[in-house]
Amino acid sequence: MKFDSIIIGGGLSGLVAGISLQSKGRRTLIVSAGQSALHFFSGSFELYNTDKSYQEALKGLDESHPYSKMGIERVLELASGVPAFFSQAGIKLLGSADCNHFRLTPMGVRKPAWLTLDGYVKIPSDGKFPYKNVTIANLEGFLDFHTEFIAAGLAEQGVNARICSVSLPELDYLRTNPTEMRSTNIARAVKGDVLGALAQKLSAAASGTEAILMPAVLGLESPQAAESLKARCDLPVEFVATLPPSVPGIRTQLMLRSYYQKIGGTYMLGDTVEEGLFEDDILKGIRTVNHADTVFEADSFVLASGSFFSRGVMASQEGVYEPIFGLDVDAPSDRGQWYQEKMFEAQPYMKFGVHTDKDFKVSVSGRTIGNVYAAGSVLSGFNAVKEGCGAGVSILTALDVAEKITR
């Protein structure tokens, strides 16, 4: 089966690459081995943890960093187009391409953010929380959101927070199951008339304060439930991320995928690429587990298979490897150099990934593969957690690679 471009990996990076290529008129296929890390979305995309302008901050990066490979100008140019890119799929992102604002985490911590999904708490660049008195509400029995932590965090920022727990009888059936009072199941139950009841209870509990903060558990398929709740509450309602799974993250994934399919892309979920068919350092086609002897051919390929979590790179007792094609990776073989003893120090393994040249082309045994580009978390050279650049690298390298392919 022949395509123009095949993307391996259907998460944030793969979908952005797919949409970008498909909308440039190329026939594309995405092969995704299961769902993506977008399911643990924080509510914001991060570009880089800094209190300076991006322009300023990115200057200091090592040359092996994906941003350095792209060049700062290119990073910022592509970044400015990202909100419009996502709005094609109906996803509204707020933020600037110059500097960070802040998000509020489930532990009540203020963290730098680049683009925040509409509806989430967004703290402006000056760091001043938009309210003085808020009510933080949780749904009774929901264990993946703790109002106490958020209140304590807000108190540090000089904000008074009242905490409360709202009980909806419509959720009783979920509470009978010891494990399934999860964000996504709540999202399925809280819709239609239930939103009215929720709005009433929230408004009553929050009277006298300026705004209601609640867990982001509304709207698995569209942002409509959140809009409808806001419309029915007396006070502004803003959302705070929960522990996994993330309802808005899943919604973002579904909306991106559905937009990609709408513009003609082919998305195969739950399939694993088994091997690549190479000819003179060019990848001709791939075979997958589900399709056995069917070869999917293409002129160019994007490897957006993610980091360790998504099994884009893997580690064994002996070393780190790229499991599909056996690509060159940037990682020492000595296990002693993979870790720091303290969890919250910069862990070296976070930077491990496939080795690429300046154009993000991958290599096998030192020989560059001319038509395979890597994008997103599978790349080496950055620490998504410490640098706060996971989403930035995923989105921007995908856009960059897509342009390189079509150029």
Added chain:
Amino acid sequence: MGAIDQNHYDVIVIGGGVTGAGTARDCSVRGLKTLLVERFDFTAGATGRNHGLLHSGARYAVTDQESATECIKENMTLRKIARHCVEETDGLFITLPEDDLAFQDTFVKSCLKAGIRADVIDPAEAIRLEPSVNRSLIGAVRVPDGAVDPFRLTTANAVDAKLHGAEILTYHEVISFIKDGDRVVGVELRNNHGGEIIKKYADIVINAGGIWGHNIAALAGANINMFPAKGALLIFGHRVNNMVINRCRKPADADILVPGDTICLIGTTSSRVPYDEIDHMKVTPEEVDILMREGQKLAPSLADTRILRAYAGVRPLVAADNDPSGRSISRGIVCLDHETRDGIPGFITITGGKLMTYRLMAEWATDLACKKLGRNVKCTTDKVCLPGSEPVKKKSEKPVFGGIGDRAAQGRHGTLSSKIDNSNKCDASLVCECEEVSVGEVNYAIKELDTYNLINLRRRTRVGMGTCQGELCACRAAGLLAKANGCAKKSAEDLASFMNERWKGMYPVAWGETLCEAQFTSWIYEGVCGLDTYSNSAVAI
């Protein structure tokens, strides 16, 4: 006068390991007014860092008949009195082609001599009994080994001590002894949470500090020659075996694979370490490689079983008094009367021994204390069941209704699981999905089992001990603790140090799924939550 009485005890026991808890139990059951003090948490030392093997004694039969005899006797006792802490799995001693099959005969004879049942069985029968065993085995002996959960066992002893009037102060460290002349009359304690110093008095102070007993004795002016022996172990993600598997040869590295609750563990290596390292045990890559290599010889499927974590414990080996070089080491129980030995009345040290003989050690120490106090009361701890292990009518043992969570809690707390209140729907919700720990069980631990932080909770309930090593459950549990203790900031810091402690066991084995899990955990706790803000790099103890 009231104040003095309140602060005065017949006995103060130092050390919240199984020996200390067992001694506090024995003392209080015999009617002594007892205080148990521990500088951190129960089971924070060697008690929480071993195989959890209910030795039949077979392992020692050839080399140490005395230990073997003690073991089998205590083995049978624990099956009765600590039913809910014990799994009667039986064990195999297997001979592999590289081993000397002739040793089997010596082994069996020594076992029988020590009173340990030892049945030579056909290798095919061994494979049938325990399908995970190395199929190239050429000989097998079946012995009454089992599994014992040291956390549960210690908790049950502490609970019983409290039921008999003992007081318990965890996170209280002995910083000096109060003396009247040479006589020890009490201890000065620092609260390791708040920092305040308090004094407690007693006629007898019993040092049950394990390897740390060396320092405690020194504080009292006595010298005990202890040699720390480090033993490293690996925990696997699920039960590969349902019977204990040992190598039938002279004891060596990594030759015991023990199933315990939902996991199994291989150990141990054995190496002497300097005394100043005992609070900072690290498992080296070489130790991990030895454990993996040898472990796979017992059960080949370990090769592709996920390793949850690596850890190391420190055994206290006590040199004979006449040999300070440490060449002549006893693995047996050492009960020191410092009055006769060092001229320090009112002070006793109980050390040496092993998890299996904790009750006997407690008995010896309490016998000596009673003698000194002039109380003539017999020991009954070998006959009276621990709380949670009381006999119940067969019928009521099975729950009428209950999900996995209720059944898992019954396994953990025995009959005491009736104290877990899951009547409210929300309380039946699982906090820890790997180990099936409900909100109700967490609340029970907070209310009744000296649980102040996440690591206490882990030791009482298994929260965070499962496959995800806290990724899913730690934040939930921290939220419940924050509600209970009313200080969210403290709980957030506790959460950060708990995750740090989990990582400490994971990084030596962080490849494969363990590394995926670690990265996922970092994304959630540092990326999504920003928990690093609350981290002061401390590792919870």
Added chain:
Amino acid sequence: MNKEINTNENNFEQCIKCTICTVYCPVMAVNPDYPGPKQAGPDGERYRLKDPKFFDEALKYCMNCKRCEVACPSNVKIGDIIQKARLDYSSKKPGLREFALANTDLLGTVATTMAPIVNGTLKMGVVKSAMHGIIGVDKHRQFPSYSGQKFTTWFRKNAQSKQEEYSRFVTYFHGCYANYNYPKLAKDFVKIMNALGYGVHLMDKEKCCGVALISNGFKKKAAKQAATNLDCIREAVRRGEPVLGTSSTCAFTIRDEYEHILGMDNSDVRDSVMLATRFIFKLIDAGKAKLVFRDDYRRRIAYHTPCHMEKLGWSIYSTSLMKMIPGVDFVMMDSQCCGIAGTYGFKKENYPYSQKIGEGVFRQISEIQPDIVATDCETCKWQIEMSTGAHVENPITIIADALDVEATIAANK
């Protein structure tokens, strides 16, 4: 070769507790008595390995749709773990209802002979109430009607001898539905294959693939039937013929469940068993065959992806073929479960959940308003027809109806 594919016994350990499977389980979304794929699968497995008493009978609510597996980013065979646990640990013996629902072969043979009576009887209120009350088959359920003549009977009388005129052959695994309930589908298959220049062979002793036996707890019998089928498949493969099916569930069961659930080695023939649409598409894609369609065929067609088709990942073949028909206005529906899951939705305790699970599919159909809903699974067809009144056909039937037979024969000469 990709080193990440781990199918060993410890596969459940790849679970890193990310909870993604719980998002996509259709059952958990509607039935709180079901522990959910994470708890029923990898979490519960650790406990069952410790002690079989931790088996939870609520695992019976799993529909075996495998959507958890498709979603899992760690390649955990969640559905397999749950199905195996049910077969290995359940202490509940399957009852009369399970026997009746599972033995599609036996029931089919009897019913086809007495089709008019059976069809009438199954529609009677009294009978339905009795079945509902006594054996627990839901009274709302419409039974597929039985054909008066089995496909195999028709084939032997009318088609078999002509097949030998061809020089290339395929073997057809017709399955129970095409044989007993809807021979048109099987006849359409023969029509297309003949037009493409292929003769059709049947297997010597085709047995039901066993999917209903597996889901109703009859492991031994399923294994016995599987062994017979595998023998016949091997014979076909020895003759150099692929074994084609027209039901996604039959194909999926033979390819995956035989090995994963029943523990039977099918690795020598697995790749030779496939859906007809895949075989045909690949012929066309390789330029080895051509389909010519009628000019006057005009239909708005919505494709519903059956769960097992989603798991196979093969909808791309069926949909690509239908998109080749010039007069087709094609709409791809969002892949969701319709709720029936074979015999699952027939049980009265599952019926309400079954209908609730299907709501998303039913709503999509009412929005799209297609002339035909296309799907590769017969039980999806029953469910959608019963619940929406839509006209549902297998892609093979759609292709056969749109086919210009004479022109296709000529093009493939």
